[in-house]
Amino acid sequence: MFQQELREVQTRLAEIAELVESAIQRGTKAFQESDVALAEAVIEDDLRIDTLATSLDELAITILARQQPVAKDLRIIVSALRISASLERMGDIAEHIAQLARYRFPESVIPKGLGKIFREMGELDVQVAANVVTLLRTEDLLIIEDIRNTDDRIDELHAKVFEKVLSDTFKGEVTNVVDATLASRYHERFADHAVSIAKKVQYLATGEYS
Amino acid sequence: MFQQELREVQTRLAEIAELVESAIQRGTKAFQESDVALAEAVIEDDLRIDTLATSLDELAITILARQQPVAKDLRIIVSALRISASLERMGDIAEHIAQLARYRFPESVIPKGLGKIFREMGELDVQVAANVVTLLRTEDLLIIEDIRNTDDRIDELHAKVFEKVLSDTFKGEVTNVVDATLASRYHERFADHAVSIAKKVQYLATGEYS
Numbered sequence: 289m290f291q292q293e294l295r296e297v298q299t300r301l302a303e304i305a306e307l308v309e310s311a312i313q314r315g316t317k318a319f320q321e322s323d324v325a326l327a328e329a330v331i332e333d334d335l336r337i338d339t340l341a342t343s344l345d346e347l348a349i350t351i352l353a354r355q356q357p358v359a360k361d362l363r364i365i366v367s368a369l370r371i372s373a374s375l376e377r378m379g380d381i382a383e384h385i386a387q388l389a390r391y392r393f394p395e396s397v398i399p400k401g402l403g404k405i406f407r408e409m410g411e412l413d414v415q416v417a418a419n420v421v422t423l424l425r426t427e428d429l430l431i432i433e434d435i436r437n438t439d440d441r442i443d444e445l446h447a448k449v450f451e452k453v454l455s456d457t458f459k460g461e462v463t464n465v466v467d468a469t470l471a472s473r474y475h476e477r478f479a480d481h482a483v484s485i486a487k488k489v490q491y492l493a494t495g496e497y498s
Numbered sequence: 499m500f501q502q503e504l505r506e507v508q509t510r511l512a513e514i515a516e517l518v519e520s521a522i523q524r525g526t527k528a529f530q531e532s533d534v535a536l537a538e539a540v541i542e543d544d545l546r547i548d549t550l551a552t553s554l555d556e557l558a559i560t561i562l563a564r565q566q567p568v569a570k571d572l573r574i575i576v577s578a579l580r581i582s583a584s585l586e587r588m589g590d591i592a593e594h595i596a597q598l599a600r601y602r603f604p605e606s607v608i609p610k611g612l613g614k615i616f617r618e619m620g621e622l623d624v625q626v627a628a629n630v631v632t633l634l635r636t637e638d639l640l641i642i643e644d645i646r647n648t649d650d651r652i653d654e655l656h657a658k659v660f661e662k663v664l665s666d667t668f669k670g671e672v673t674n675v676v677d678a679t680l681a682s683r684y685h686e687r688f689a690d691h692a693v694s695i696a697k698k699v700q701y702l703a704t705g706e707y708s
Contacts, residue, residue: 349576355629356566366559369576454672462664462675469679 302424309417311382316410330386337379399464446476519627521592540596546594547589558579611676656686
């Protein structure tokens with residue numbers, strides 16, 4: 289019975305992670321292509337992620353109350369609450385990226401000269417979200433290193449955005465600098481949350497939190 | 499016994515909140531006055547907040563395992579875990595604000611024309627942190643409205659920063675725009691976390707989450 293409930297928690301976490309993957313995939317596409325209809329869909333759909341996360345939290349609390357788990361089982365449920373919070377926040381960030389595209393529409397939100405960097409950052413955020421889905425489904429710890437490496441690369445690109453806008457050759461307006469700064473920060477934070485989820489899964493599997 | 503443990507949790511949360519209040523008070527001072535020694539102290543001290551938050555989480559998990567609380571007591575412990583996560587994040591943000599001051603030293607990180615706005619944002623962040631301390635100590639729900647109002651005002655100031663840097667009269671460099679954008683976002687997020695803590699305390703007291 290308890291094992292069945294744990295599986296239910298795991299399945300629901302992976303389902304929320306899939307919605308987050310879809311949100312960041314569409315959010316970064318809307319951001320790159322100034323697709324305002326797609327941006328609005330991402331913004332609207334975030335409510336579903338929030339609702340599912342809240343409902344998962346309620347399930348976890350019900351399991352705590354009914355099953356009174358201890359030791360590792362207890363830690364799994366507590367970690368589920370934390371992973372759910374990270375996923376909810378990743379959904380918010382995908383929404384923020386979509387909002388940037390909508391604010392700036394019909395102009396492109398991406399300053400000239402930064403298209404390539406933001407395309408790579410977007411692809412890596414989608415990849416990191418896909419990895420989180422697989423990690424939650426399979427608990428294959430090898431994926432954790434992928435997530436960490438992708439996050440490192442995103443951090444490099446984040447630094448590169450600032451290098452670019454601060455260089456003498458940057459031709460953008462002040463609006464572009466504001467947009468690039470916020471967008472880069474969102475892309476970078478998204479991956480941080482993925483790393484935080486990976487650490488929790490690793491801790492549960494190995495007892496080591498690093 | 500259980501009531502005593504709950505009080506211990508509450509006391510520890512308030513203690514962490516006090517460290518967060520000190521961090522944002524010193525962080526915003528370092529930011530406004532380009533005080534690099536103070537900035538470094540804030541950055542160094544963040545480890546203490548992280549350690550105390552982790553240790554509180556361990557206490558909460560031990561209480562869950564030993565006391566097997568249900569109903570409201572269970573929700574109090576789960577909420578404590580979430581409040582601890584928000585406080586830890588507020589500490590990180592205070593650290594980020596201090597880091598901005600250090601990066602830009604010996605120059606001032608605050609662009610000309612934005613001193614007044616950032617001074618007010620800083621004061622309001624300190625005020626919101628002090629309110630969180632009092633709320634956690636007293637559970638006086640009247641404070642929640644103060645926290646919400648302060649957050650609304652900070653959101654207004656956040657919008658004003660963008661208005662200012664985007665106006666024709668803004669004389670700053672690209673660096674100043676980047677700094678102002680990040681700093682404003684940090685100040686704004688800090689208060690969001692305070693609102694999120696306030697909502698949890700309100701939910702526990704009234705059963706209503708709004």
